[in-house]
């Protein structure tokens with residue numbers, strides 16, 4: 001799953017907030033300071049101007065998705081694939097192969113399937129795959145490695161966002177010391193950024209140390225790069241640099257490339273060519289996937305520059321909001337697009353969230369049990385000037 005725990009459904013966002021009691025929380029300390037000059041109805045509800053600080057992507061509703069595809073089709077016509085071959089899907093595969101610096105790429109219906117088939121194929125006859133303990137591959141893929149593919153996932157248990165080469169070695173030595181059968185380790189997995197660690201990026205130096213270790217032990221490497229462009233934008237490391245040490249790299253088409261679903265797996269041509277059969281075995285060969293690939297291809301175009309702008313703008317917004325006494329927004333070490341908002345004063349958080357939604361077309365997650373709100377910055381913040389977004393938040397805080 002995605003960062004879906006608190007995901008409001010688009011059709012019932014209001015009900016969702018109601019269920020959480022956010023529409024009815026009492027006002028604890030209303031009226032801190034005076035409201036700014038921002039008109040309450042500055043923005044009429046308009047999904048083209050929606051600022052969502054909830055998702056990694058733009059959160060298209062069906063009608064907007066269809067309209068966007070029409071726009072894309074007008075500017076460069078979308079061509080159909082047949083069982084994943086040809087058309088826009090092939091263009092997307094070629095584009096991501098190029099961006100990751102790999103020989104070839106293939107479309108798969110889900111990232112889960114991309115991860116699982118990558119480790120299965122890389123591992124060949126080997127049975128053990130070393131994985132981060134807080135990764136999607138280990139915690140969120142329903143034990144498919146064990147139950148479908150006959151692979152045993154061994155986590156590096158370090159209780160941190162990511163592991164180092166030393167910690168990887170400790171895990172492997174531990175297997176060697178405590179298990180009689182000494183072979184069977186084939187693949188090492190890294191997730192970057194780490195979803196279960198609020199989007200922490202794994203430092204390039206750490207990846208390179210792990211890669212050197214894997215090379216000297218002839219282990220293959222797979223990268224779950226579901227949201228890699230956020231690491232690229234916030235850490236200033238190119239996708240190609242991140243991808244270089246890995247045999248296979250998976251990128252999601254729906255986290256921030258705004259498709260309805262889908263995944264691309266990149267790697268050596270020889271391995272990618274063998275994937276067609278594997279996908280079919282699992283029933284994953286789709287007749288056509290252009291509705292997803294056209295959207296993703298569109299959002300890949302110019303992404304590095306746009307995401308750099310998004311990263312800079314989000315930092316500008318955070319800096320400006322941190323001038324306000326009522327709130328504090330903290331960043332995460334080696335962070336990407338996710339920040340934590342804490343309220344310094346006893347304000348009615350439910351009312352704050354609802355007012356931003358109703359009057360300013362800005363979506364926030366509901367607060368966690370400690371009253372903090374996780375902010376996910378995405379391209380929607382480029383739809384309006386940063387000072388307007390700050391002004392809206394400030395005016396609701398002080399209303």
Ligand SMILES: Cc1ncc(COP(=O)(O)O)c(C=O)c1O
Nearest residue numbers: 001002110111112136195224226
């Ligand atoms: C880090 C990571 N990897 C893999 C996946 C799986 O993607 P899919 O939903 O396409 O199976 C997700 C989805 O939430 C994810 O967050």
